[in-house]
Amino acid sequence: MLPFARVTIIGLGLIGSSIARAVRQHMPTVRVTGHDADPDVRARAEALGFLDDVADTAGASVIDADLVILCVPVGAMGAAAAAIAADLPHDAIVSDVGGSKASVIEALRTALPQATIVPGHPVAGTEHSGPEAGFASLFHGRWCILTPTDDAPEAAVVRLRAFWEALGANVEIMDPRHHDLVLAITSHVPHLIAYTIVGTASDLEEVTRSEVIKYSAGGFRDFTRIAASDPTMWRDVFLNNREAVLEILQRFSEDLTALQRAIRWGDGDTLFDLFSRTRAIRRGIIEQGQDDSRPDFGRAHE
Amino acid sequence: MLPFARVTIIGLGLIGSSIARAVRQHMPTVRVTGHDADPDVRARAEALGFLDDVADTAGASVIDADLVILCVPVGAMGAAAAAIAADLPHDAIVSDVGGSKASVIEALRTALPQATIVPGHPVAGTEHSGPEAGFASLFHGRWCILTPTDDAPEAAVVRLRAFWEALGANVEIMDPRHHDLVLAITSHVPHLIAYTIVGTASDLEEVTRSEVIKYSAGGFRDFTRIAASDPTMWRDVFLNNREAVLEILQRFSEDLTALQRAIRWGDGDTLFDLFSRTRAIRRGIIEQGQDDSRPDFGRAHE
Numbered sequence: 374m375l376p377f378a379r380v381t382i383i384g385l386g387l388i389g390s391s392i393a394r395a396v397r398q399h400m401p402t403v404r405v406t407g408h409d410a411d412p413d414v415r416a417r418a419e420a421l422g423f424l425d426d427v428a429d430t431a432g433a434s435v436i437d438a439d440l441v442i443l444c445v446p447v448g449a450m451g452a453a454a455a456a457i458a459a460d461l462p463h464d465a466i467v468s469d470v471g472g473s474k475a476s477v478i479e480a481l482r483t484a485l486p487q488a489t490i491v492p493g494h495p496v497a498g499t500e501h502s503g504p505e506a507g508f509a510s511l512f513h514g515r516w517c518i519l520t521p522t523d524d525a526p527e528a529a530v531v532r533l534r535a536f537w538e539a540l541g542a543n544v545e546i547m548d549p550r551h552h553d554l555v556l557a558i559t560s561h562v563p564h565l566i567a568y569t570i571v572g573t574a575s576d577l578e579e580v581t582r583s584e585v586i587k588y589s590a591g592g593f594r595d596f597t598r599i600a601a602s603d604p605t606m607w608r609d610v611f612l613n614n615r616e617a618v619l620e621i622l623q624r625f626s627e628d629l630t631a632l633q634r635a636i637r638w639g640d641g642d643t644l645f646d647l648f649s650r651t652r653a654i655r656r657g658i659i660e661q662g663q664d665d666s667r668p669d670f671g672r673a674h675e
Numbered sequence: 676m677l678p679f680a681r682v683t684i685i686g687l688g689l690i691g692s693s694i695a696r697a698v699r700q701h702m703p704t705v706r707v708t709g710h711d712a713d714p715d716v717r718a719r720a721e722a723l724g725f726l727d728d729v730a731d732t733a734g735a736s737v738i739d740a741d742l743v744i745l746c747v748p749v750g751a752m753g754a755a756a757a758a759i760a761a762d763l764p765h766d767a768i769v770s771d772v773g774g775s776k777a778s779v780i781e782a783l784r785t786a787l788p789q790a791t792i793v794p795g796h797p798v799a800g801t802e803h804s805g806p807e808a809g810f811a812s813l814f815h816g817r818w819c820i821l822t823p824t825d826d827a828p829e830a831a832v833v834r835l836r837a838f839w840e841a842l843g844a845n846v847e848i849m850d851p852r853h854h855d856l857v858l859a860i861t862s863h864v865p866h867l868i869a870y871t872i873v874g875t876a877s878d879l880e881e882v883t884r885s886e887v888i889k890y891s892a893g894g895f896r897d898f899t900r901i902a903a904s905d906p907t908m909w910r911d912v913f914l915n916n917r918e919a920v921l922e923i924l925q926r927f928s929e930d931l932t933a934l935q936r937a938i939r940w941g942d943g944d945t946l947f948d949l950f951s952r953t954r955a956i957r958r959g960i961i962e963q964g965q966d967d968s969r970p971d972f973g974r975a976h977e
Contacts, residue, residue, distance in 0.1 A: 472893075496889075496890045496893045497892055498892075498893075499971045500957070500971070501970045508976070511976065513976065515892050516890055516892070518890070551881075554882060555886050555887075555890055556893060558875070558879060558882055558887065558895070559876070559886070559887055559891055560890070560893025560895065561893075563872060563897070563898055564894050565931070565934060566872060566931070569927060569930050569931045569934055570864065570865060570868060570927055571957075572949050572952065572953060573923070573926050573927045573930045574860050574956070575952065575953070575956060576926075577860060577923075579856055580856060580857050582956070584861070585860065585861055585956065586956065586959045586963055586965060587847070587965065588820070588857055588861040589861055589960050589965050589966070590798050590799055590817050590818070590965055590966075591774075591798045591800075591858060591862025591863075591865070592865040592866050592901050593860070593861040593862065593865045594965060594966045595865070595869075595898075596865055597953070597956050597966075598966070598972060599894050600950075600953040600954070601953065601954045601957035601958075604946075604947050607946070607950050611938045611946055612938070612941055612943055612946070615938055615939065615941075618938060619938060619939060621875070622931070622938075624875050624878075624879070625871060625872055626928070626932075626935075628871050628874055628875045630928075632870075632871055633928075636867075636913045636914070636917055636921060639914055641750075641910050641911075641914055644906075644910040644913055644914070645906050645910045647870055647871075648904075648906035648909050648910060649906045650877065651870050651874060651877070651899070651902040651903065652906075654873055654876070654877060654887065654888065654899050655899040655900065655902065655903035656903075658888050658891050658896050658899055661888055661889070663891050663892055663896060664891070664900070664974070665974045665975050668801035668808065669801045669900075669972075670972040670973070670974050671972070671973055671974055671975060672973055673967050673969075674812045674813065674815065
């Protein structure tokens with residue numbers, strides 16, 4: 374018994390197109406339609422053929438949906454929800470994939486006061502963007518967090534959980550505010566730091582861009598992958614999860630200052646203690662299947 | 676014509692054992708001997724069989740060497756050099772693989788005032804340590820930086836360059852001080868930031884370790900790989916490249932504070948501008964073969 378028969382994807386980038394591909398692979402009888410505000414993206418999605426139908430308007434794409442997933446940057450969620458409001462079937466469930474939840478819930482609730490809303494966030498992705506970048510196995514073994522508000526019908530949450538599990542994901546239910554704090558540390562601040570260090574490197578007068586590139590295998594190149602992620606998506610995440618990001622950033626800065634002081638004063642024990650402690654988390658991530666266990670992420674070494 | 680006939684590796688961890696394996700693969704007629712101060716590492720190296728001989732003392736290992744490469748943490752370079760001083764053949768070249776160069780040059784010069792010293796630094800590695808972690812292709816396509824001082828004979832530099840090129844590396848000659856600044860940005864500060872954020876995450880009271888691990892695919896897990904690197908090696912790097920690391924850290928902190936302010940005041944343009952700019956460096960790294968071009972470093976997605 375499939376949780377949904379007609380799924381609509383609004384926003385056909387990396388995540389939206391991956392969901393569509395995954396539905397086709399795991400639930401081939403489900404009809405998947407979609408829409409993107411950008412006509413060029415619509416044309417590319419049409420050509421790639423991962424949807425049963427690409428609609429020219431958001432309204433037309435949802436007309437017979439029983440699940441609508443908004444896959445747009447979190448700052449565009451309100452507008453995307455407003456664009457489907459008039460045509461949304463009254464029994465459809467609306468979800469999303471936004472990386473911050475409290476602000477998205479507010480935006481969706483405002484645009485769709487009558488709808489059944491179950492917000493979601495699949496914690497998965499790559500540094501590539503656009504409909505060409507998606508692939509069906511993106512959610513395999515990854516976690517999808519649902520953050521239903523108290524008024525969400527239990528049955529709707531159960532169906533959405535079954536949907537994500539059918540795509541290969543693990544599902545967790547979480548309070549939206551707690552989600553925003555957890556993701557600030559596991560995703561948002563790491564991205565901000567990566568963007569920052571790549572910017573710092575670009576701006577150094579004494580070190581050329583060619584040198585930064587040549588010697589990036591010393592560690593820097595890892596940060597450039599994350600710092601190649603979609604700029605609009607990430608701008609919106611920071612503007613919409615401000616409070617939690619600033620809280621984690623403040624703690625990070627204090628910790629970094631303490632290490633800076635240890636370096637200045639030659640306090641090797643403080644450095645060694647931290648550097649030993651951090652290995653345990655890596656082991657936990659490998660043991661729980663959340664990263665490739667091969668050295669160097671399994672990067673090709675000829 | 677091989678640049679060296681008898682190579683000695685002092686320190687049989689990831690880098691030392693990779694050099695030994697690479698020499699065996701690319702220059703099978705070269706005799707490679709080695710020593711490690713830790714008897715357990717010597718026994719494991721012996722069992723792994725990547726050396727022609729594992730000597731019980733540093734002195735015995737260099738007795739007929741024409742190239743000696745010190746592959747120990749930079750804080751241990753002086754002691755490692757002193758341990759071979761009495762037995763080093765007068766025509767042997769001494770090199771190293773340390774991640775900071777100015778302090779290492781001073782330590783080697785003090786311990787071996789008469790020797791021909793050509794310091795080096797292969798910019799390559801993984802997060803794994805020990806003789807089991809090494810592999811012959813580690814240096815393929817990576818850069819090895821040589822930082823000879825003015826008194827180094829040109830012929831010695833030419834031979835060491837030929838040696839590294841035979842292992843598949845590209846070679847660059849650089850001033851030691853400039854090396855230390857370049858590596859502070861491409862390697863040292865990225866490692867420090869990674870260690871810091873993993874520490875910050877471990878210390879959060881409101882977010883459990885289990886949550887950090889589960890949702891690490893949001894970006895955090897990338898940092899945990901680097902933060903699993905060898906603690907002794909990295910403590911020594913920071914203590915020995917203090918000046919350059921503090922300089923780059925100061926710039927990084929200023930840049931991060933500017934972004935923090937942009938988030939606090941809702942200045943999306945500043946965020947978007949940086950996030951767009953940083954993609955170019957990633958492209959350069961891919962184009963120049965310094966990272967895997969596949970999304971997500973080529974991580975396995977089932």
